[in-house]
Structure formats: C-alpha cells, structure tokens
Amino acid sequence: MAQQETDEQISVDDEGFLIDTEDCEAREAAYRERGTSRPITVVGNPVLHKECKDVTAFDDELARLIDDMFASQRTAEGVGLAANQIGVDLKVFVYDCMDDDGARHVGAICNPVLEELPPGERVLDDSNEGCLSVPTAYAALARPDYAVVRGQDARGNPVRVRGNGYFARCLQHETDHLYGYLYIDRLSKRDRKDALRQMAEGTPRYEVVPND
Numbered sequence: 001m002a003q004q005e006t007d008e009q010i011s012v013d014d015e016g017f018l019i020d021t022e023d024c025e026a027r028e029a030a031y032r033e034r035g036t037s038r039p040i041t042v043v044g045n046p047v048l049h050k051e052c053k054d055v056t057a058f059d060d061e062l063a064r065l066i067d068d069m070f071a072s073q074r075t076a077e078g079v080g081l082a083a084n085q086i087g088v089d090l091k092v093f094v095y096d097c098m099d100d101d102g103a104r105h106v107g108a109i110c111n112p113v114l115e116e117l118p119p120g121e122r123v124l125d126d127s128n129e130g131c132l133s134v135p136t137a138y139a140a141l142a143r144p145d146y147a148v149v150r151g152q153d154a155r156g157n158p159v160r161v162r163g164n165g166y167f168a169r170c171l172q173h174e175t176d177h178l179y180g181y182l183y184i185d186r187l188s189k190r191d192r193k194d195a196l197r198q199m200a201e202g203t204p205r206y207e208v209v210p211n212d
C-alpha cells in the first residue's frame with residue numbers, strides 16, 4: 001500500500017520525461033527499506049554477458065525486484081544498478097545519481113533504449129568510469145555528456161529519462177548492462193586488461209557472487 005502511494009507521486013512532465021528529481025531522499029528510502037540487499041554479480045558471470053529479457057509483467061514481483069535493487073545499490077554504494085547485477089535476467093535498471101548541475105536523480109526504468117543524439121549535439125566527456133561488477137577498478141572512457149533513454153516505468157507506462165554529465169554516463173552504462181555489455185568492453189585491449197588487473201588486486205567492499 002505504501003508503495004502505491006509512493007509510486008503515484010512519480011509522473012512525467014509535458015515532454016514525457018520522468019520527474020525523477022523530486023522527493024529523492026524519501027523515495028529512495030522507501031524502495032530500499034522495503035527491499036533486501038543481494039550480492040553483486042561480477043565480470044565473468046554469464047548473466048552479465050548476454051542481452052536480458054524484456055520486462056513484460058509490470059506486477060508486484062517486478063516492484064519487489066526494484067525494491068531489492070535499490071537496497072543492493074545502497075549496500076554497494078552504487079549510483080546505478082542493472083537487474084543482471086543481482087543475477088536477474090530482466091531489462092530493468094535503477095539509479096540514484098547526481099548530474100553535473102548538482103541535481104540528484106532517483107528512478108527505475110524498464111526496457112530502456114538509448115536515443116540517438118543528433119551528430120552535432122554529441123560532446124564527448126572522457127571522465128573515469130567504474131562498475132560494481134568490476135569491483136575496485138576505474139578507467140577513463142569517452143561517452144557523450146548528454147543522454148536520453150526511453151522505456152517504461154514499473155507500471156508499464158511509457159517514459160523517458162534524460163541527463164547530463166555523470167548522470168548521462170550512468171544512463172548509458174546501465175543501458176549497456178541490459179544488452180550484455182560492461183564498460184570494460186568499450187575500452188582498448190590494454191585498458192581493459194589494466195581494469196581487470198585492478199579488480200584482481202582489490203577487495204570489494206560489498207558481497208559479490210563468486211564465479212564458478
């Protein structure tokens with residue numbers, strides 16, 4: 001019941017963009033407190049390296065998954081989390097991420113598709129990127145500094161999410177996850193190897209799913 005009340009506060013603006021910057025603290029806490037934190041899958045786990053299934057049932061089970069994803073994201077101190085990062089083969093990601101204007105965005109999106117930017121509007125940003133599924137590693141990766149993703153909310157309504165800077169990076173990174181790509185797959189061979197070395201040498205600060 002509390003969930004209905006919380007979700008009904010989320011809506012879209014005139015252009016169909018999810019309003020994800022309001023009541024962030026309360027909304028994130030509500031999801032997380034209903035959910036249970038789960039261990040994070042890491043590079044090499046097959047669920048991370050194939051396209052996830054489309055969400056077709058916008059039901060209580062999906063709502064519970066989203067709650068668990070927010071709980072897991074908080075435990076691992078992430079700014080975004082895709083379902084396959086807790087071992088679930090479904091196209092949904094959650095985020096709790098700041099943009100470059102200092103605005104916090106909290107939301108969840110199902111079946112996301114990255115919209116193509118007009119070539120003239122592509123400005124690349126080569127900041128560092130990391131991933132909960134490649135623990136303790138970071139690498140610089142050029143990505144457009146603005147992104148628009150379209151998909152559906154947890155009830156199946158069509159929504160779009162847009163962001164700049166670090167949040168744009170997050171939207172692209174999480175969408176990639178659901179198509180079976182990690183950010184290290186976009187690096188040069190040498191940088192990828194270096195990221196895997198950083199991971200091998202580090203110790204994650206959260207529970208991970210061991211690979212067989």
Ligand SMILES: [Zn+2]
Pocket residue numbers: 130131132133173177
């Ligand atoms: Zn990631």
